[in-house]
Amino acid sequence: MxxxxxxxxxxxxxTLGFLADVGRLAxxxxxxxxxxxxxxxxxxxQLRQMLSVGYYSLPVVGLTALFTGAVLAQQIYIGTGRxxxxxxxxTIVVFGITRELGPVIASLMVAxxxxxxxxxxxxxxxxxxxxxxxxxxxxxxxxxLIAPRILAATLMMPLLVLISDIIxxxxxxxxxTTVLNYNSIGYLQRSLDFMETWxxxxxxxxxxxxxxxxxxxxxxxxxxSSGGAQGVGRATTNAVxxxxxxxxxxxxxxxxxxxxx
Amino acid sequence: xxxxxxxxxxxxKRFGRKVVLDGLDLDIMAGESVVIIGGSGTGKSVMLKCVxxxxxxxxxxxxxxxxxxxxxxxxxxxxMLRRFGMLFQGGALFDSIRVWRNVAFGLISAQGMKxxxxxxxxxxxxxxxxxxxxxxxxxxxxxxxxxRKRVALARAIATNPEILFFDEPTTGLDPxxxxxxxxxxxxxxxxxxxxxxxxxHDMASARKVxxxxxxxxxGKIIWIGPAAxxxxxxxxxxxxxxxxxxxxxxxxxxxxx
Ligand SMILES: Nc1ncnc2c1ncn2[C@@H]1O[C@H](COP(=O)(O)OP(=O)(O)OP(=O)(O)O)[C@@H](O)[C@H]1O
Ligand SMILES: [Mg+2]
Numbered sequence: 163m164x165x166x167x168x169x170x171x172x173x174x175x176x177t178l179g180f181l182a183d184v185g186r187l188a189x190x191x192x193x194x195x196x197x198x199x200x201x202x203x204x205x206x207x208q209l210r211q212m213l214s215v216g217y218y219s220l221p222v223v224g225l226t227a228l229f230t231g232a233v234l235a236q237q238i239y240i241g242t243g244r245x246x247x248x249x250x251x252x253t254i255v256v257f258g259i260t261r262e263l264g265p266v267i268a269s270l271m272v273a274x275x276x277x278x279x280x281x282x283x284x285x286x287x288x289x290x291x292x293x294x295x296x297x298x299x300x301x302x303x304x305x306x307l308i309a310p311r312i313l314a315a316t317l318m319m320p321l322l323v324l325i326s327d328i329i330x331x332x333x334x335x336x337x338x339t340t341v342l343n344y345n346s347i348g349y350l351q352r353s354l355d356f357m358e359t360w361x362x363x364x365x366x367x368x369x370x371x372x373x374x375x376x377x378x379x380x381x382x383x384x385x386x387s388s389g390g391a392q393g394v395g396r397a398t399t400n401a402v403x404x405x406x407x408x409x410x411x412x413x414x415x416x417x418x419x420x421x422x423x
Numbered sequence: 424x425x426x427x428x429x430x431x432x433x434x435x436k437r438f439g440r441k442v443v444l445d446g447l448d449l450d451i452m453a454g455e456s457v458v459i460i461g462g463s464g465t466g467k468s469v470m471l472k473c474v475x476x477x478x479x480x481x482x483x484x485x486x487x488x489x490x491x492x493x494x495x496x497x498x499x500x501x502x503m504l505r506r507f508g509m510l511f512q513g514g515a516l517f518d519s520i521r522v523w524r525n526v527a528f529g530l531i532s533a534q535g536m537k538x539x540x541x542x543x544x545x546x547x548x549x550x551x552x553x554x555x556x557x558x559x560x561x562x563x564x565x566x567x568x569x570x571r572k573r574v575a576l577a578r579a580i581a582t583n584p585e586i587l588f589f590d591e592p593t594t595g596l597d598p599x600x601x602x603x604x605x606x607x608x609x610x611x612x613x614x615x616x617x618x619x620x621x622x623x624h625d626m627a628s629a630r631k632v633x634x635x636x637x638x639x640x641x642g643k644i645i646w647i648g649p650a651a652x653x654x655x656x657x658x659x660x661x662x663x664x665x666x667x668x669x670x671x672x673x674x675x676x677x678x679x680x
Contacts, residue, residue: 202532283519294477295515298508299578300501300533 211314231333277380284384319373434483445642461639523559
């Protein structure tokens with residue numbers, strides 16, 4: 163006889179599981195932030211993580227920004243053409259890139275790279291008892307492993323997004339001047355004329371938040387993985403998926419609540 | 424009676440419904456070398472991890488020099504852990520840093536030794552486990568299984584800790600190298616006054632390094648006594664184990680075909 167699962171019990175179980183997860187994540191977050199602000203600091207690890215998050219993500223982030231900027235210009239050209247407002251293309255491209263697409267797309271790309279790498283690395287360290295070994299060598303794994311990663315991502319994402327903003331706008335410019343026959347100087351002039359500092363700054367603040375989220379998820383999933391190679395694989399997938407969803411959710415929340423002007 | 428260096432009192436640990444340690448008692452005196460034998464999966468590694476706080480025991484107390492340690496936190500715990508050296512069964516080498524940095528890890532991070540001194544120190548300890556200084560420049564992934572074990576041993580003893588845990592130090596080594604390692608453990612205890620707790624399946628190694636041998640079965644130490652008495656323990660479980668007989672009171676859960 164097969165038993166039909168009771169949906170209410172399932173919902174209850176899922177809710178309890180979810181709450182337990184939220185609780186665990188909150189504890190993890192508190193310990194991570196505590197580790198960021200309390201010595202000893204491991205500068206070698208910090209530097210290595212900043213390099214890995216910042217420098218090595220440049221090609222990926224740069225390329226996506228270039229294509230995103232170009233396609234944005236193309237679409238806005240079509241859209242604004244419907245009411246003879248093609249002259250607004252540069253302004254809207256800058257607006258869209260700096261406030262939304264720059265931070266969001268760069269963070270999603272970096273989540274795919276960095277969250278996954280963090281989860282896989284820490285997960286392997288967990289299942290091969292390297293994290294236990296670290297503890298027995300009287301070294302706090304939160305200070306040695308987690309803090310440098312989260313700090314690196316939080317600091318480097320704004321920098322990456324600033325570069326990605328520039329490349330994105332240049333992508334739009336490239337397409338507009340080569341394919342759409344815009345005047346080169348005029349396009350750049352219009353891009354800057356209507357740009358406000360806040361457009362860029364709000365995007366960079368978002369980037370910092372997203373960097374924090376994507377590294378937190380990578381570290382959390384990796385640090386708590388169990389069950390051999392399969393467990394590490396699961397941790398990696400969970401890290402990327404949860405980081406991506408949280409980034410998009412946080413983007414909505416931040417944009418609609420904080421950055422309303 | 425003198426106070427034991429390390430004392431486990433009624434330690435219990437279960438995973439889900441599976442009871443691994445069931446009220447385990449064990450006393451180890453300062454400067455003593457105790458070997459624990461026992462079947463695979465009986466909880467020997469779990470016992471060590473409970474002492475080190477890597478696993479939280481469900482019940483029971485653990486004392487080091489009379490001080491209860493299971494509830495230590497933060498800096499107190501780190502200070503206590505500095506007194507321990509642990510060789511993990513699987514080595515647990517940090518594979519993102521080179522071998523010599525692995526060996527010198529405790530010296531650099533916990534004792535704040537200078538990099539250059541630490542390197543020299545690491546080379547000396549590597550030599551003790553039969554590895555040349557060129558091995559120090561390799562990454563752990565480039566080592567053979569036996570080399571990994573020896574590097575892990577070198578890392579465990581590098582800071583000269585008072586209490587040493589060796590989880591199967593000779594498994595996977597050739598007999599000659601195994602004996603070198605046994606000698607090294609004996610030397611640590613005899614010459615440096617360390618207290619050692621070794622887990623092994625290798626009876627030759629047990630006889631060589633142990634002052635006392637104990638057997639873990641059913642979550643408890645069912646027999647413990649001087650190494651010389653192991654042959655005439657009068658305990659059928661111990662007899663079956665040291666003679667490696669399939670027949671006896673210990674039933675292996677294997678399917679008979
Ligand atoms: N983290 C864990 N989660 C769940 N079960 C565990 C965990 N660690 C150990 N166990 C279980 O506890 C039991 C004892 O494991 P332990 O590693 O201590 O065995 P052991 O005596 O060291 O064996 P071996 O000689 O093979 O190393 C095993 O049945 C194992 O499945
Ligand atoms: Mg074991």
